Structure formats: structure tokens, C-alpha cells
Amino acid sequence: MRRRALLVKHTVTLSAQDALNAEAPLDQSTPSTQPVSPPSAVRAPIRTYCTFEKPIAELESKVNELKALTKAGGAVSITDEIKRLEQKAKAALVETYSKLTPWQKAEVARHPERPHSLDVIKVLIEDFTQLAGDRYFAEDAAIVGGIGRFRGRSVMVIGHEKGSDTESRIKHNFGMAMPDGYRKAVRLMEMADKFNLPVITLVDTAGAYPGIAAEERGQAEAIARSTDCCLALGVPIVSVILGEGGSGGAIAIATANRIIMLEHAIYSVISPEGAASIIWRDATKREEAATAMKITAQDLEHLNVIDEIVKEPVGGAHRDHASAIRALGDAVAAALAEFDGKTPAEVRKQRHDRFLEIGRSL
């Protein structure tokens, strides 16, 4: 048994690396990695720009160059120039982000520096105590979870974690969970129900992991059970789509009483790339697919699939974690407060009615 566990661990690591390789070509076209000078001491400039942010990247790097010059030479006349350029960059940012296309939003939603579940937990949850394992087979770090205190109340938090550097991305399998992750989520949700703790779920996944081990252990069943468990709970669940809400892998923990989405997050039945290659039979049609499938927070609010959109700071949540997470915390607190004093039956009924109503009044 032990031997088998070791073997499986090995294959999991291998496949994670494979996934890294597989994603490599994707990465070139999605947020392009442009190393812009090492993080400065003042305010770390973002290291990765989305493809559509080229003009902004150029302006910001020019500003950085000039700043470096001022430091070195101390010429007076450039400070005005710096100010002018900074304002120009800011204006370009506001302009760009006020009219992002669905595909551009997908790029923002997948931005590697976007706040992930553990970033949110770190800021919002006091005394966070991480819990591990599904009690059947393994601990799957693609889904993290635990108990803690959120603005005075004890809660259960469960979320996909994508990781923030190569090492942690591999550890968390890029946020793509195995069945063990969903079974852990079920265990934690049932515990929350037992101890009357509201559940907060943070959704950020490209989808459940497609692999041999995942299928072998019943990926489909694990997702179905997790959705089933969400629907059965007598405690309120509030879900936040942080970045990517990828299909079944997302809905498994996003079947909630209140669904909140960050302004530039996406939520979809299949990735734009997947839809392009399956429906259009042409992988280059992803922009068209992103638009046609209605994946943005604004579209989903219009379809009554989600309840609320949390505005992101100018230039996206990845430019200012602190204020994005604060706004998110306020929205979650307000959503949870709506269920204070409600009985388990009422909470469950609200959730059932909410989902049954979807699509009926379009």
C-alpha cells in the first residue's frame, strides 16, 4: 500500500511537470512575461504585463528609467517629465481597463500576480488553521481549506490555490484539483455543517485535473458529490470567483447561497481555448469564443447566475492586492450577514430556489 502511494506521488509530480510543459506555449500568448527591472524598494512594479498592456508597460518602464536617472544624477528638470509620464500611464490604464474585451478579461483573470486564495485568506482570516486530507487517499494541495475567524465569526474557508511561483505552482498543481481535493472539500463542508460554521469558498481554477489517476479515482463522482454536498448544507455558503471559474471543477465548490465575482474574473463551462478547438475546430478563435460564451462577471450578472460584482482597483486586482481583498471582504461579510438568524431549512431552501430559478426568467 505504501509502495503504491509512493508510486502515485511520483506520477502526480510528473504530470504536474507535464502540465507545466503543456502550458508553456500557452503562456507566451497569454500574459507575456516581460521582466521589468528587479522589484524596487518603493512599490514593486508588476512583473508580468498582459498582451494588451504593451503601451502601459512601455510608459511604466520609461518612468522607472527616468526615476533611476534622477537618483543617479539629480537633474531637476526631469521630475516634471516623470510626473507627466506617470499621469499618461495612469490614464492609459484607466482607459484600457474600462473597456476590456472578454478575452482580455480572461488574460487578467489568469494573471499570475492576481491575488489567489491563500493571499485572500492571509488578509481576511484570523487564526487560520489549515486542515488537510480527504481521509481516503491523499492530501490534494490544489484545494486548500481550514477554519478561522472572519470579521469576528468562525468560518470554514475552502479554495482552489494556483500557487505564486514555480515551486508552489507545482505543489498546488496549478489549482487543478484531483478527486481527493473535492473529497477533502466535502469533508470540510460537512464539518462546517456539524459545527454551524458558515462556508466561504474561493474559486480559482482552470478546471479539475484531467489525468489518469484523477479518472481512476473517480473525478466525476468526486465533483458530483461535492456539488451535492454544497446543496445539502444547512449553513450558508458564500462563493467568490477570484480569477477563473473553470467548469465542473469550479461548480463543485461554487454551488452557494450567494455568488460574488471580482470585476475581471471569468466563469465558464469550458475555457475559451477549449470551446474554440471543439466548436470552431480552430484554436485561434479563442477571442470569438470568449465573447460568444458570455464568460465575464458582467454577462453572468445579467444572466442572474451571480449575485454581485466586486469592483477591482484600476488596472486589475493584481496591481493592488490590499484594496481588492478589502472590498472582497466587505462583500462577503455583507452576504453572510443576510443569513444571520436563518434556520438550516431556510438557508437550504434559499439555495435550492436560487439555482432552480436560474434560466427560468430569461
Added chain:
Amino acid sequence: MNWINNFVRPKIRGLLTTKREIPDGQWITCPESGQMVFHKDLEANQFVVPGSGYHWRMTATQRLAHLFDGAEYDLIAVPSVTQDPLKFRDQRRYADRLKDAKAATEQDDAVLIAEGKLDGMTVVSAAQNFNFMAGSLGMAAGEAVITGMLRAVELGAPFILFAASGGARMQEGILSLMQMPRTTIAIQRLREAKLPYIVVLTDPTTGGVTASYAMLGDIHIAEPNALICFAGPRVIEQTIREQLPEGFQRSEYLLAHGMIDMVVHRHKLRETLARVARLLMAGVELRRAAEAKSGAAKKSNGKFYINGSGQTGVSAPEAPLSVPAPQPERTSLTVQPKPVQPKAPRT
């Protein structure tokens, strides 16, 4: 001019009319053994190739006809849903694709629901038609599954579902994904009513369908060698870049990995379903009788209890689809109400 009529007319007709899938008098090649079978022989053999045992896919109407006694059943009407909610178009408009699928299958959408008798027992069944846009799960199919399950609750009957699907209907975007939790709510109603939910997994059952109602049955039965999976073999091959093991994601593989209860040959399917439903319903009937007895007794005291089900079984009215509780009058037992001391409710 006769030669023109004989030559040109059929050609034009051929261009204008769509060909039927299996035209009369055609021989069909078995993909497994290469054996030629006359289509009438195949139909007579429940679409199983006599030599190789290869199970051909069946349409929803064929499924229902083979399930119910004497091929008699009543189709249950499904509430209409918004067609093409996203006004979706790729190279073609989704609305046109839908129209074609409806014309080709003579169905409104991928799932048909029906009630009738199985071995004399009332059952409700849903059958998914793979020929209708790959049996994909959209709003209409989701609504059909929900309606079928709620009808079973209403009748106090077992629910048998034949799954066959390529997954979610991508042309309906997020609304197709939402059918996963929506159908699961109906399953919870079946569960609360403690009625059997039997899933027959047929080739192929994949994606969002497997990851929701197809994997939440009390009993999972698969037809031999059916592809049953979450992520399809091609997706996995692309991700991990290696050859998949022989028989991977087939019925027998799922049986070995604990995901299904049995693999049943189509010739034995009907009798297996009848046996399973009857065995489970025997217990349900006994409970109904007992509940009718104690229910009548308790009602006379003006109190009503759900037996010991604690927090989950609260019988608060759930959702607008009113679902009558299992009806005690269906059992033939008549009970004299006798006064019973009500137990103190546990808190």
C-alpha cells in the same frame, strides 16, 4: 427523356433530402469485429451485434420501448425553456443547429421522460439521446431530468435514467453548467422521498453529465464497454502526452475501480432493472405501511413528526415545485387511529 428522369431526378432528390441514418435494407459493419449485420437482425437483437456482442448506441425512444412492459409508456411533457439564451453562433447559428437536431430526431431536446410499467411496477424513466447534439446537457435537458425526477416523487415511483452524453451543451455557456447543481437538487428530492434512483450508464457518458446526475445514483449499472469518464481520452492524452492504458475509462475499468455496481449485457438489462427496483421498493412499501400506521396515530394527536431525521429531514416547504409527500393512501392498510403519547421533540 426517360433517361433524364431516371438519372437526374434521383440525383436532385438525393441532394435535397437528408439521408436517414440506417436506411432500410442496409447491412451494417460491426466496428469491433468487422462482421456484417443486416439492420433488421440488429434491431431484433436489441442492437447488439450477434457475434461480437458489440452494443450499438440506442435512441431515447428505442430505450424507452425496450424498458417498459409491452413497449407502452406515456411521455411526460417538459416545461418549455428559453431556446438559445445566449444567441450563440459559431460558423452556424445555434438556433439552426437546434432546428436540425429536432428535425433529425423528432425530439424537442436530448432527454425524453416517460412513465409506465416495468414488470407491472410503476416507474418513471429518462432517456438521453446521443443523436440529439451528442446528448448534451443544456437547459431543456436539465429541465427534463428535473421534471422526470419530481414526477417520480409525485408517483412514489423509482426513477431509472439512461445516460448518454458528450457533456455540457457548450452553446448555452454557463447556463449549461448550472444544470449540474439544478439536476442535483431534484436528486435530493428523490433522496428525501427515499425513492430508488437507478442510473444506466451507456456509451458514452462523459463530462458534466458524469460529474452530476449520472454519478449520484443509488445503483449504477453500465452497459459493456461503454466509455464513462469526466475528461475524455483525447483531452487526457493531450495533457499528459502518453498513451492511455487498454480499456481505460470503459465500464469494466470503472467496475474494477469501484465507481459502478455492475456491468450488464443489454439482453439482461430489463430484468436486472426490474429486479433491483422491486427489491428496493419492497422496503419502501413496508416503510410506507408503517408510516401510514404511525402517521394516522400521530395525526389523531395533532402532532406531526419526521422520523428521527434530525436537521436534514426538516419538512419545511422546499422550493416552488410542490412535491406531495409519499401518499399513505396508496397502501391498502387501513389503520384505526389510536391515541399515542407524543414523544418530546429532541432538540
